[in-house]
Amino acid sequence: VTYFAPEARAALDGLGYRGFWMGYFAARSAPLGMVPREVVAAVFYNFAPARVAKALPAAWEIAGPEAALRARRDSAVAALRRYGVVADESVAVAAELAGRAAREAPLDGRPLFAANLALPWPEDPLAALWHATTLLREQRGDGHVAVLAAAGISGRESNVLHAAAGRVQRDYIARTRDYDEAAWRRYEQRLAERGLLNDDGSLTAAGRQLKDHIESSTDALGLSALGALSDDEVETLFQALTPITRVVIAGGDIPAKTPMSLHRNDLDDGSAHVASS
Known part of the structure; x- marks a missing residue:
């Protein structure tokens, strides 16, 4: 839901993140805080470090981890309700x-x-x-x-x-x-x-x-x-x-x-x- 529901993309776009991948890396890594991009690449494991570097830390100059956390939670709940849960x-x-x-x-x-x-x-x-x-x-x-x-x-x-x-x-x-x-x-x-x-x-x-x-x-x-x-x-x-x-x-x-x-x-x-x- 977090990665595929349109509510999630709309919420992260609404924060100003540029494109799916910036929103993805910001939202998923947000619980870690503003750690270096090398940490995110290591923890996520299978992504090209260059892809991570395109998103972080630039995302945090647009909206910080707390905003990303709220966006991913609230958009997931909105999507679940739309599905009928x-x-x-x-x-x-x-x-x-x-x-x-x-x-x-x-x-x-x-x-x-x-x-x-x-x-x-x-x-x-x-x-x-x-x-x-x-x-x-x-x-x-x-x-x-x-x-x-x-x-x-x-x-x-x-x-x-x-x-x-x-x-x-x-x-x-x-x-x-x-x-x-x-x-x-x-x-x-x-x-x-x-x-x-x-x-x-x-x-x-x-x-x-x-x-x-x-x-x-x-x-x-x-x-x-x-x-x-x-x-x-x-x-x-x-x-x-x-x-x-x-x-x-x-x-x-x-x-x-x-x-x-x-x-x-x-x-x-x-x-x-x-x-x-």
Whole structure:
């Protein structure tokens, strides 16, 4: 919602940020404060440092982190209301359970999660739900970065590996993450020299094994965020969130596929439960 709803773009444009990417880097990094752009590039991991440098610190000369934080929260709530999400019992249950999980989730080595956790908790039920799920998303994201780094896969290599695994279109990730043909080939060559890619850019057996390890380890670390909840509470959380997610997807703002590997059809079978999480 934060990245794709028109309310978000309008709110950030309204602050004076120039273009999608300036708004994106300002809003997502705002919990960290006015840190150097090198810090943002390191924490976000897979973006070209030059792309970050086009947005920061110039964004803070237009509107500071506090304004960006208000814009992203208020626009997310406005979008949820437009989709038809109402502050009913399911929202209250989801916000309470996700919030409890987020407050107790491990923050070791998770800078973006920790920065968001330090923010004041919203009182509005929809804002509280959005905040809690944002925390869980960033907690998982930080864990994914840790797994990639431990596997010796740089941020720029991770996008190439991800495309080779078929989770995102090469042209799409190259365009949105700033690779020209020479750069893409250079990272492919680096991965090939490690025995992870074939000459045609597809995964070798070793590459598939590594990619599967990265994803399963990310899942395992992500599940640690739910450690404060019982299995029954996790099931209840998924059951509360799934119909809300369907309403959001039905709103049409979320693309069919995204660079984060969020696919609209991932919920089509309605199989969200503890065993498959």
